[in-house]
Amino acid sequence: MDGIAVHGLTKRYGRVVAVDDLSFTLEPGRVTGFVGRNGAGKSTTLRMLLGLTRPTAGTATIAGQPYVALRDPLRHVGALVDPSCFHPGRTGRNALRAIARAARIGDPRVDTVLELVDLQEAAGRRVGGYSLGMRQRLALAAALLGDPATLVLDEPANGLDPDGVRWLRALIRGLGAQGRSVLVSSHLLAELAQAVDDVIIIEKGRLVAYAPMAVLTTDGESLEDAFLRLTGTTQGVAS
Amino acid sequence: MTAAISAELFKLRTTRGPWIIGAALAALAIAALAFFAALVGDPGQPALLPAVLADLVRSPGKLAGAAALLLGLLLTTAEHRHRTVLTTRLAQPAVRTLVVSKWAAAALAGAALALTVEMLMFAGGVALLASRDVAVQPMDHGIPTAVGAVVVVAALHAVAGAGIGELLRNPALAVGAVLGWSFIAEGVVPALLQDPQSGRWLPGGAVESALSAGLPHDAAVLVPAAGLALLAAYAAGLSLAGLSRAKLTDP
Numbered sequence: 025m026d027g028i029a030v031h032g033l034t035k036r037y038g039r040v041v042a043v044d045d046l047s048f049t050l051e052p053g054r055v056t057g058f059v060g061r062n063g064a065g066k067s068t069t070l071r072m073l074l075g076l077t078r079p080t081a082g083t084a085t086i087a088g089q090p091y092v093a094l095r096d097p098l099r100h101v102g103a104l105v106d107p108s109c110f111h112p113g114r115t116g117r118n119a120l121r122a123i124a125r126a127a128r129i130g131d132p133r134v135d136t137v138l139e140l141v142d143l144q145e146a147a148g149r150r151v152g153g154y155s156l157g158m159r160q161r162l163a164l165a166a167a168l169l170g171d172p173a174t175l176v177l178d179e180p181a182n183g184l185d186p187d188g189v190r191w192l193r194a195l196i197r198g199l200g201a202q203g204r205s206v207l208v209s210s211h212l213l214a215e216l217a218q219a220v221d222d223v224i225i226i227e228k229g230r231l232v233a234y235a236p237m238a239v240l241t242t243d244g245e246s247l248e249d250a251f252l253r254l255t256g257t258t259q260g261v262a263s
Numbered sequence: 264m265t266a267a268i269s270a271e272l273f274k275l276r277t278t279r280g281p282w283i284i285g286a287a288l289a290a291l292a293i294a295a296l297a298f299f300a301a302l303v304g305d306p307g308q309p310a311l312l313p314a315v316l317a318d319l320v321r322s323p324g325k326l327a328g329a330a331a332l333l334l335g336l337l338l339t340t341a342e343h344r345h346r347t348v349l350t351t352r353l354a355q356p357a358v359r360t361l362v363v364s365k366w367a368a369a370a371l372a373g374a375a376l377a378l379t380v381e382m383l384m385f386a387g388g389v390a391l392l393a394s395r396d397v398a399v400q401p402m403d404h405g406i407p408t409a410v411g412a413v414v415v416v417a418a419l420h421a422v423a424g425a426g427i428g429e430l431l432r433n434p435a436l437a438v439g440a441v442l443g444w445s446f447i448a449e450g451v452v453p454a455l456l457q458d459p460q461s462g463r464w465l466p467g468g469a470v471e472s473a474l475s476a477g478l479p480h481d482a483a484v485l486v487p488a489a490g491l492a493l494l495a496a497y498a499a500g501l502s503l504a505g506l507s508r509a510k511l512t513d514p
Contacts, residue, residue: 075356076349077513092356103353109346111278118277122347126270126354166350 027052028073028174028207032082035068035229042068044229045082050207050222055200057220057237058209059251065229066209067105070178073207074103086174098127098170104177107159112152116143116162119151123166137165142191156183164195175199177208181215193219217247227255264364267355271338271368274347280337285376288330292323292380296387304395311397317404317477319388323380324413324474331373331417332441335424338369339505340434348514362429362506366422373421377414385410405477412476415491423466423498429505469493 028050035043043065050056060066071077073084075091086094086101094100110119120134138144141161151159160183167175177196181189189212196219199206210216216223223240225232233240233254240250275281296319304311342348355361385401392399400406424441431437445467453462462468463484472490480486485493 071513074353076352094356097356098354105353106346106349109349111274111341111345111347113278113280114274115277118273122270122274122277123350123354125273126267126351128266 027088028084028086028176028205029088030069030073030082030084033069033072033079033084034081035065035072035077036080042229043072043079046226046229046231047082048224048231048234050205052205053200053203054221055196055206055208055219056222056224057216057247058207058224058226059211059213059216059247060209060226061255062211064226066226067178068229069226070103070176070207070209071105073176074101074105076105096127096170098123098129098172100170100172100174102167102170102172102175104160104163104167104175104180106178107156107163107183110151110159110162113150115148115150116154116158117147119162120165120169124169127170129169133169133171137168140168140195141165157185157188160184161188164192172204174205175207177206179210180208181210181212189215196220213248213251214246217241223247225251225254264360264367267360267364268367268371270351270354271364272371275334275338275368275372278341280341281334281372284330284333284337285379288323288326288376288380289383291326292383293387295322296384296391300387300391303391311392311395313392313398313400314404315397316385316388316392316399316401317406317409319384320381320406321409321413321474321477323377323384324409324416325470327377327380327413327417328420328470331369331376331421332424332427333438334372334376335369335421335426336428336434336437336441337424338365338372338421339425339428340432340437343432343514344434352514358510359506362502362509365425365429366502369421369425370418373424374414374418376421377417378410381410381413408477409474412474412487412491416470416473416494419491419494419498420470423501426498426501426503426505430501430508432508463490464493466494466497469497 031047033043033046046069058066068077072079073091091097117134117138121131124134138147141164143158143161143165146158160180164180181192184192196206196208217237220237222236224234241247302308342351351361389399427437427441431440449465449467452465453459463472468484469490472484473487473494475481475484476487484490
């Protein structure tokens, strides 16, 4: 099982501290929600974990190695970082085939993941004509290409309609049930609460809480209430 | 590395840009061929001789180079423009391997583009000569050397284009920089240096001399081998600058 470990991870942009000495180790085979406000440092943390952003300090490893040191990384980690990272002139199938070729993954797997995300009928169309929800599904398909043991998903529900959100929840639960580790960031707390085993809460780049969902929401408290309580903010919460 | 090169070539052939560049180059070559065929042999125009075939295969050299440069630019700038660099880096996080595979893919695509237009010019030239009962001598008049020079020059242009694209990342900026250099700097630098001969050391001069392979040497340009080496040095310099930027900055 490929575990994720983050130790003292810090990212500064000039005087702005996006991520501040963040540390956590994910339990393998569990679905973990990564929660924080806009600008809390979720995406920056995930990008550092995936080798897309250089940390100012600290380490982020998967299976004991930085992402950039992994051999055949897509077979270890599947990642969704930006649904708009496809060439609009390329068809959905070819967008995935380009990624698969670089990762030495055969074309039959492309059709398998297209079916998994229910995009097989649109696979021959150019990505430029896709809705945001379809691009999100395509990005999820790209994450699943290598059949990885670990998935890192940054706001996967963005752009999905209610049916899509329900489908995504079932997909994430299914991935967890298969024994995969899933780290999923979202600000849709009510939705996230239905799909995750554990929750990491960050605020201003710092770790606020990391606990099983059941512990965070004792006494019938919702994840949203727990989040607002733990981050010291209660604006907009009816008494 | 092979997988990364294969992926880069696949990316090129699954978007319209490279095909449009190829089609435009082929259309220009055919138009030039038709224009030449209409004029050659007329009073006051050059006579149709076997050596004309060498002129024909040499003629699209600069154009093929420009098209290959554009192809190289597209290969790298499109990654940043459309954010595909994220999925590319996730699949191949080793930046050096990734950038070198882009150079290789650009060189192969540029060479293929040039070879295609060379075959077009050669076939057209052979048809023209045969139709006017002029001897076809495909291995004479420096024809193989000229074809080889055009193909190598195009491959180097494509590598330089990939380097410039990685360095500047913005397609409009990259094309603007290339046009600015070609049409302004290449003319201004020799004037500033007050040395008209200095132009032969610039990229344009290097191309000129490399494409003169198989022709009697012109003292105004470097010998073809030196021109080719100089062009390769420019391509290498631009590529290494692009690699440095890719290694130093996040996608």
